Amino acid sequence: MNDIVEGLWQAARLVITLDPGLAEITLRSLQVTLTATVIASVLGLPMGAWIAVNRFRLRRFAIAILNALMGLPPVVVGLIVYVLLSRSGPFGVFGLLFTPTAMIIAQVIIITPIIASISHQAIRELWADYHDLLISLHATRAQRIKTLLWDGRRALMTAALAGFGRAIGEVGAIMIVGGNIDHATRVLTTAIALETGKGDFGLALALGFVLIALAIAVNLALHMLSGTERGSRW
Amino acid sequence: MVSAILPLVLEDVELRRQGKRILGPVSLTLEGEGITVVMGPNGAGKTSLLRAMHGLERINRGRAVWQGGAEEVRARQAFVFQTPVLMRRSVLDCIAYPLILDGVERKMARARAETAASQVGLDVTLTAPASVLSGGERQKMALARALIRAPEVLLLDEPCANLDLHSTAEIERVLIAARDRGTRIVMSTHNVGQARRLADDILFLFDGRLIETGSGDAFFAGPETPEAMAHINGDLLP
Ligand SMILES: Nc1ncnc2c1ncn2[C@@H]1O[C@H](COP(=O)(O)OP(=O)(O)OP(=O)(O)O)[C@@H](O)[C@H]1O
Ligand SMILES: [Mg+2]
Numbered sequence: 001m002n003d004i005v006e007g008l009w010q011a012a013r014l015v016i017t018l019d020p021g022l023a024e025i026t027l028r029s030l031q032v033t034l035t036a037t038v039i040a041s042v043l044g045l046p047m048g049a050w051i052a053v054n055r056f057r058l059r060r061f062a063i064a065i066l067n068a069l070m071g072l073p074p075v076v077v078g079l080i081v082y083v084l085l086s087r088s089g090p091f092g093v094f095g096l097l098f099t100p101t102a103m104i105i106a107q108v109i110i111i112t113p114i115i116a117s118i119s120h121q122a123i124r125e126l127w128a129d130y131h132d133l134l135i136s137l138h139a140t141r142a143q144r145i146k147t148l149l150w151d152g153r154r155a156l157m158t159a160a161l162a163g164f165g166r167a168i169g170e171v172g173a174i175m176i177v178g179g180n181i182d183h184a185t186r187v188l189t190t191a192i193a194l195e196t197g198k199g200d201f202g203l204a205l206a207l208g209f210v211l212i213a214l215a216i217a218v219n220l221a222l223h224m225l226s227g228t229e230r231g232s233r234w
Numbered sequence: 235m236v237s238a239i240l241p242l243v244l245e246d247v248e249l250r251r252q253g254k255r256i257l258g259p260v261s262l263t264l265e266g267e268g269i270t271v272v273m274g275p276n277g278a279g280k281t282s283l284l285r286a287m288h289g290l291e292r293i294n295r296g297r298a299v300w301q302g303g304a305e306e307v308r309a310r311q312a313f314v315f316q317t318p319v320l321m322r323r324s325v326l327d328c329i330a331y332p333l334i335l336d337g338v339e340r341k342m343a344r345a346r347a348e349t350a351a352s353q354v355g356l357d358v359t360l361t362a363p364a365s366v367l368s369g370g371e372r373q374k375m376a377l378a379r380a381l382i383r384a385p386e387v388l389l390l391d392e393p394c395a396n397l398d399l400h401s402t403a404e405i406e407r408v409l410i411a412a413r414d415r416g417t418r419i420v421m422s423t424h425n426v427g428q429a430r431r432l433a434d435d436i437l438f439l440f441d442g443r444l445i446e447t448g449s450g451d452a453f454f455a456g457p458e459t460p461e462a463m464a465h466i467n468g469d470l471l472p
Contacts, residue, residue, distance in 0.1 A: 126322075133319035135290060137332050138308040147331075151322040 007205025014206055026210060029168060029187040030218075032100050036107035037164045044112045044163070045156055048119030049145045052127050063120065069113035074106075078173030081106045085177065098179040103187070106173040111163035118162055122155030123148050157226060161219055168215050188214070239300050239307050239386055240418060241265035242287060246296035249282055257282040257442045259296060264387075264420065268434030269413050271450065272422040275465060278439040280422035281316055284389050287420065288313045312380035316391040318372040325351070325367065326360040329378045336383070350378040355404040369396035377405065381412065388412060390421035394428060406432060426466050430454050438462045 014022045051062055083089050085097040085105075096102045126148050134144050149156060171189035178185035180194060188211045195204035241263050248258030257279040264270065264287075272280045285291045287298055288311065300307040312332075321328045330347035334340065351360060356374040358367065367375060373396055380388060393409075394402045402425075409432065413419055423429055429436070433450030440461045446453070457463045 130319065130321065132290060132315060133321070136288060136313045136315075137335055138305075139335050143335055147321075 003201045004205060006202045008209060010202050011206035011209040015210065022207070022210065024183070025186050025188055025191050025207075026214060028100065028185075029189070029211070030214065032103050032174070032187060033107060033164060033167045034218075036104045036111065036167050037160055039104070040108045040112040040115050040163050040167075041156075041160045043108070044115030045119045045149060045159065046145060047112075048116040048121075048159070049123045049148050049152075051116070052120050052123040053141070053144055053148065063117075066113050066117045066120070070117050072110060072113070074110055074170050074172035075176065077109050078106055078176030081109065081173065081177045097177065098181060098185055100178070100185060102177040103174040103185060106177045107167040107170060110170060110173060111167050114166055115159045115163040118159035119152075119156050122152050122159065126152045126155075154226070157222060161222060164218060165215060168218075169211065239302050239310050241301065242387070243299045244287070244296065245299070247286055247293055247298055248295040249279075249286060249291055250294045255442060257286065260444045261296075262437065262444060262447065264418070267413070267416065267418060269409065269419040269421065269432045270435040270437060271429045271433035272420065272437045272439060273424075273426075273429055273462075273465060274422075274439035276424075279442040280439055281391050282442075283437070283439065283444075284313070284391050284420065284422060288389050309383070310385055311387040311389065312383060312385035314373075314376045314380045314388070314390040314393050316395070318376035320364045320367075320372065320375075323364060324361050325356070325358060325364050325375055328364045328375055329382060332379060332383050346382060347378070350382045351375075353381070354378045354408050355401065370398065370401050373397060374401065374405070377408065381408070384415075385417060387418045387420070390419065392422050392424065394423065394425060402428065426468070429466075438465070 013019075051059065051066070056062075081102060082097065085091050085094070085102055087097070096105070127144075130144075130148065130151075134147065139147065169189060171193055174185075174187065175190050175193060178187070178190065180186050180190040186194075188207055192204045192207045192211070195201075195207065242265075244260055244262050244264075246259040246261055248260075249256050260283060272283060274280055282291060286293055289298070289308070290313070321331060323331070326344055326347050327334075329350055330338075330340075330343040333343035333346060338346075348360060351374075354374045354377050356371060356378055358371055364372070364375060373393060377390070377393060380390070390409075394405055397405060406428065409419060409421070421432070423432075430450070433453070436446070436448055436450055436453040437444055438446040438453070438457070438459070438461075440459075446457060446459050446462045453462070454466065457466060
């Protein structure tokens with residue numbers, strides 16, 4: 001209990017004094033995870049919509065795979081990305097291992113299935129509503145997907161936020177591919193793991209509270225941003 | 235005006251769903267001008283027939299043939315569904331949507347949507363979400379959306395089902411105006427008075443079969459089948 005109170009205090013102190021170390025890893029956390037979320041959304045949202053709208057032979061199979069991929073253990077993803085990016089691996093020449101880019105790659109792999117799966121669910125319901133109309137109006141395949149993505153944007157934002165939530169709190173994969181190098185690849189979660197390992201529970205907890213506050217802040221900011229288009233409230 | 239995509243020819247069209255024949259075999263030719271009214275009791279197959287004409291239903295036997303290429307055939311007809319499909323957009327954007335699909339610039343599309351809304355007597359806040367519309371207003375919205383591409387053939391499935399007398403009269407005026415501009419109209423209705431007022435031709439369906447066809451005047455003067463007779467007299471069928 002004392003540790004928690006102490007952690008809260010320390011978190012407050014770090015934030016109020018704008019501790020440069022804290023600011024650095026917080027910004028890196030945000031940068032890595034937001035980039036990963038944007039890339040995963042660009043991949044996952046249309047993927048989910050495409051699966052919802054098209055009937056193809058392996059559709060059920062694709063959905064099952066997607067749902068299975070949602071539960072990918074991050075450590076395993078990290079390990080695979082590590083092997084691929086390591087000097088002797090197929091992408092070793094790019095020298096990406098132990099860089100933020102490697103961390104982004106790992107997070108994209110982890111959250112794209114989540115975003116695709118949630119958006120597939122949302123778009124499927126919308127498609128059921130719109131199906132007859134879009135067929136009747138002779139909308140092209142691309143127009144259908146565009147319409148569904150636009151009209152389903154609220155549900156899709158939820159999908160993206162779910163991906164963000166998973167990525168910002170993720171530690172296993174980015175620890176492996178990033179290496180938790182100070183001033184290079186250290187982020188909030190890896191720092192928490194490090195401080196916990198060292199037994200500095202106060203600092204670890206403080207970082208934990210900052211992480212939670214960050215996740216809440218990003219969610220609120222996005223909701224407020226989307227709330228500004230008053231004309232399209234549902 | 236002779237529509238390029240007409241005549242529509244249905245040859246022994248049959249729809250089967252879950253092992254049951256729900257429509258057909260139906261053969262008919264749709265050409266010329268005017269309003270064709272599809273009548274028949276609930277479950278007779280009116281919706282199925284209209285949807286089959288429009289290409290929304292898988293036809294199990296026979297075929298429905300329009301003139302011209304698939305692209306123009308689809309682009310030049312419009313359908314008003316028995317239950318209006320609401321998009322999660324403003325009323326104005328719902329109506330403008332077909333134009334947006336055609337690549338019309340948004341501002342222009344909205345201006346034309348506004349005109350279309352006033353044509354059907356849709357007197358609501360057009361910037362409000364479509365979901366706030368009442369049942370009758372939704373049908374007017376759907377009609378405005380269907381008319382906005384100025385289709386050659388307009389198929390309507392009970393377009394006045396939720397409308398009061400005033401709105402019904404308004405819609406009938408809109409439909410007659412469209413017909414007079416050369417739009418070929420096929421619509422279903424349960425309103426015998428409306429059928430009398432609008433029908434140039436009648437298609438009478440019973441249990442999935444087309445049992446009587448003819449001009450509206452002849453049909454209402456003396457239907458040939460007892461089923462049609464009972465239907466327009468409001469008798470309860472055995
Ligand atoms: N997908 C389907 N599967 C099974 N039965 C169906 C299907 N679609 C329609 N039917 C049946 O086909 C029959 C005709 O339906 P349809 O909707 O065409 O009737 P309708 O004449 O439009 O009736 P209403 O006046 O009530 O609108 C009904 O008995 C209906 O239950
Ligand atoms: Mg019907």
